[in-house]
Amino acid sequence: MKMNEFMWKEEFSNKIEELEVPGNWDLHVDMNLEKQKTGLIYTQQTFGSFRCSRCARSWNSSKVSVLFIINLNKRHGTVKMRIFKQGCERFTRHEEMIPTVTSDNIERVVCNLVHKIRRKFYEVNDQYQDQKPKIYGPLEGLHNKERCEACRHGLCEQQILSCEYEQNREQRESVAPAVLTVMGLVTGVASIALMYFANK
Ligand SMILES: [Zn+2]
Ligand SMILES: [Zn+2]
Structure with missing residues (x-):
C-alpha cells in the first residue's frame, strides 16, 4: 500500500506559492526517514484512518504522526517527510498500514508546515495559529503504543499537536x-x- 504522495506534493507547492515563500521549495516522501543532525526537525499529528490488508478491520487515529526535516541551501529548500504507520491489533507479527489522510487534513498539516518555514527561514512574524486536524468518525479508545511506529521512534508522546527540534547549527x-x-x-x-x- 502506498501513500498519496502526489496530494502532499501538490498541496505543498500550492501553499508555497499562496504564502509567497521565496526560493525554490520541494517536498519528498521518504518512508525510512529518521531524525538527523542537520535540518530543522518538525513534527505534527493529524487524523487518519487505517484499514488492515489482512482482515479488513479499520480504525481511526488522531495520533498519526508526520515527521518533516527541512533544509534551506541558498535559494533551494527541501522538505523530507515521513508519515508513520500503525499495525492491526488482531495480528502479532504483521505489516503496518499507511494511514489515509483526507485532503483537508493534508491541507492543514501543510499549511502549518509552510507557516513554520516562513517563520524560521524568512523571519516572517505572523500571528498564525497552527490548525488542528479535523476528526472524522469515532476514535479508538486507547492509543496502542506497541502498534504505533511513531511511538517506537519516540515521536508520539512528546507532542500534543506539533513541535520542532532545533538541530541546525548553520x-x-x-x-x-x-x-x-x-x-x-x-x-x-x-x-x-x-x-x-x-x-x-
Ligand atoms: Zn488485521
Ligand atoms: Zn504512537
Whole structure:
C-alpha cells in the first residue's frame, strides 16, 4: 500500500506559492526517514484512518504522526517527510498500514508546515495559529503504543499537536528569542499559579 504522495506534493507547492515563500521549495516522501543532525526537525499529528490488508478491520487515529526535516541551501529548500504507520491489533507479527489522510487534513498539516518555514527561514512574524486536524468518525479508545511506529521512534508522546527540534547549527538564529520565550513561559506559569492561590 502506498501513500498519496502526489496530494502532499501538490498541496505543498500550492501553499508555497499562496504564502509567497521565496526560493525554490520541494517536498519528498521518504518512508525510512529518521531524525538527523542537520535540518530543522518538525513534527505534527493529524487524523487518519487505517484499514488492515489482512482482515479488513479499520480504525481511526488522531495520533498519526508526520515527521518533516527541512533544509534551506541558498535559494533551494527541501522538505523530507515521513508519515508513520500503525499495525492491526488482531495480528502479532504483521505489516503496518499507511494511514489515509483526507485532503483537508493534508491541507492543514501543510499549511502549518509552510507557516513554520516562513517563520524560521524568512523571519516572517505572523500571528498564525497552527490548525488542528479535523476528526472524522469515532476514535479508538486507547492509543496502542506497541502498534504505533511513531511511538517506537519516540515521536508520539512528546507532542500534543506539533513541535520542532532545533538541530541546525548553520541556521542563523540567536538564542535570545528562545530564552525570552522560556522566561515568558515561566513568568506566565508563575502568575497563573499566583492567581490560582490568590483565589483559594
Ligand atoms: Zn488485521
Ligand atoms: Zn504512537
